[in-house]
Amino acid sequence: MSNSYVLVINSGSSSLKFAVIDSNSGDALVSGIGECFGLPEAAISWKYDGEKTEESIPAGGNHHQYAFERIVKLLDDLNLTEKFVAIGHRVVAGGESFKGTVRVDEAVVAEIDRLAELAPLHNKANADGMRAAMAVFPSLPQFAIFDTAFHQTMPAKAFTYALPHELYDDYKIRRYGAHGTSHFFVSREAAKMLDKPAEKTNLITVHLGNGASITAVKDGQSVDTSMGLTPLAGLMMGTRCGDLDPSVIEFLIRKGWDSEKIFETLNKKSGFLGVSGLTSDARGIMDAVDAGNERAKLAFEVFTYRVAKYIGSYLVALDSLDAIVFTGGIGENSLPIRSEILNNLKILGFVEDAEANADARFGKSGVIAYSELLGAQAIVIPTNEELVIAQDCVNLL
CATH class of the missing domain: 3.30.420.40 (ATPase, nucleotide binding domain)
Structure with missing residues (x-):
């Protein structure tokens, strides 16, 4: 056309x-x-x-x-x-x-x-x-x-919650994930950078922004992802809490909170904003860390620790790992956050290239770390969800 x-x-x-x-x-x-x-x-x-x-x-x-x-x-x-x-x-x-x-x-x-x-x-x-x-x-x-389409390839063992099965039969309660357009795009771009066919590439794609999620990509397909029934699950985000003991909700109900207040808090007043008490923006968090704010430092540590934990856990879903791929507003641009995540992954053998990490920002791709233990790279790739959307439209025309 x-x-x-x-x-x-x-x-x-x-x-x-x-x-x-x-x-x-x-x-x-x-x-x-x-x-x-x-x-x-x-x-x-x-x-x-x-x-x-x-x-x-x-x-x-x-x-x-x-x-x-x-x-x-x-x-x-x-x-x-x-x-x-x-x-x-x-x-x-x-x-x-x-x-x-x-x-x-x-x-x-x-x-x-x-x-x-x-x-x-x-x-x-x-x-x-x-x-x-x-x-x-x-x-x-x-x-x-x-956003959920890319994750339709997840096996039942990954998307099924350990709940009575009639909750799935009656209400389709299961893991759906999100950010699929971004995970799809960067997985294909990573395969090109690695000079491998997408269907033979194993990745952990890490989309970090105000909303954040991680996906295990096996042979080019999503096999697990951190967001759940809704985008509230998984990583700590700008204003969302991420994974949470459900009993916290029961506890707050006993304290007199109603459901509207609870979910307003979990969706809009938690995450970076809730832990720091300052802002939902990662840039503001890092400015406050540099100024010595302890709650901002705690927010930074909780976020980077949780990301590293998810990356480590998703090795279970893969037979091998070619690369960890960072993307999204934070993943593409925040040098200290990427550095701390890699620091938390030392047990997996990742060694940061500090100069390359500093260069791979503001629209630039690059390899920022390597693990001899896994034979895997850590890569930064700017996402382009708009291009995926445009191409899908033209293909269907």
Whole structure:
């Protein structure tokens, strides 16, 4: 297809990311984000032709709707509306209903809405983004790309919870995972760097950002992942607690907490923010560590320790290891966090190349450590979920 531009939309709980992507080259004609929705500092910014523009979003009203309408006007003003041939929507939770990319219609949107019980912070916003796009671009084909799809290859021993089996039969309670688009992309890029076929490559992919997850990739397929029924499980994150003794919930109920307060706390007030008492942003945590803040140091230590523990445990899922792959905003850019994770993996023989680790940041890939014991590398690869989404759309067209 000669014209291969796709409008990619990632509608989140408090943000709306967008880009017009060339599915052949991966280049973005324009990209931007509306963020901090619901807060006084809500704003929308975009990059076009090397220049960045930022505008504040007026207080009050529906910030998602305002941002989408502003994006449409921007695309019209830049004469880009006629260039894209499809719209691709990132969706967090597909449950067992969606095992791959599907074309969007009203029934698909309704099912994505229903599956919000698996991703309460995300799926409602994903569905709202689709409805808005369908209203403005009714004749354009639109596709939903699911974060859970890559993990559909997990064996039952990995996705099954040790609960009465009727809970799976009746409610499909199981591990689904998330960030699958990112884990898929970096696993394929890692295979290229290693000069191996993807189907013969064994990796542990480590997506670290405000949301964070780890995946064991065996022969190119996901065989285990850290997020669970919802994106709350697994690693400590920006505001999410990660793995937790379920009795903590029972304990808080006995203390008079209701379910809304409990899950508001676990989803939005925990993680980096909860442990440090300062911020959910890893950059702010590291600034506070440098300033001597003990709670920030504790947050740093809890996070890096948990990541290393998961990496170690996922060796069980693999016959051999070719590489650990770091990606995501933190994984791609935070030198001290990567260094501490590698330091926690000394028993596996990983020796950091400090200079290479310092170089592999801000959009650059690179090998940052090697283990003679395992014959494995540690690699940094910037993720590109938008390219995967664009390519899926064009392939299905």
